[in-house]
Amino acid sequence: MAQEKNMSERYSEAVDIGTVKIADDVVALIAAFAAMEVEGVSGMAGGLDMNTVSKGGMKKLGKTVKVEVSKDGVKADLAIDLVYGCSIPETCSKVQNRVSTAIENMTGLAVQDVNIRVAGITMND
Secondary structure (H helix, E strand, O other): OHHHHHEEEEEEEEOOOEEEEEEHHHHHHHHHHHHHOOOOEEEEHHHEOHHHHHOOOHHHHHHHEEEEEEOOEEEEEEEEEEEOOOOHHHHHHHHHHHHHHHHHHHHOOOEEEEEEEEEEEEOOO
């Protein structure tokens, strides 16, 4: 029962087979991975990268990606670190588009907002 509160309110229904419930954490993970794939993004705020998140950094990810799933759609807030020298407006626009597309394609949920907060700048190695 406690897990039910963590599940999104929006469901995809399969005819005569049952329902599919998508946890908010899964949508947040999709958003984070999509954002980190964009050139110019060095990782999520706080130094989280794909390796850290995929190895169980979900608690830390919760501080940098907030997802609200409702019947109207998904609202996502992401805090990212960018690589020094990239165009902030251009990179953030690419992140918004990439995150929106990934969530819609993978979950079938409509995306209302993708809000980006640039939390830091990192130097290229």
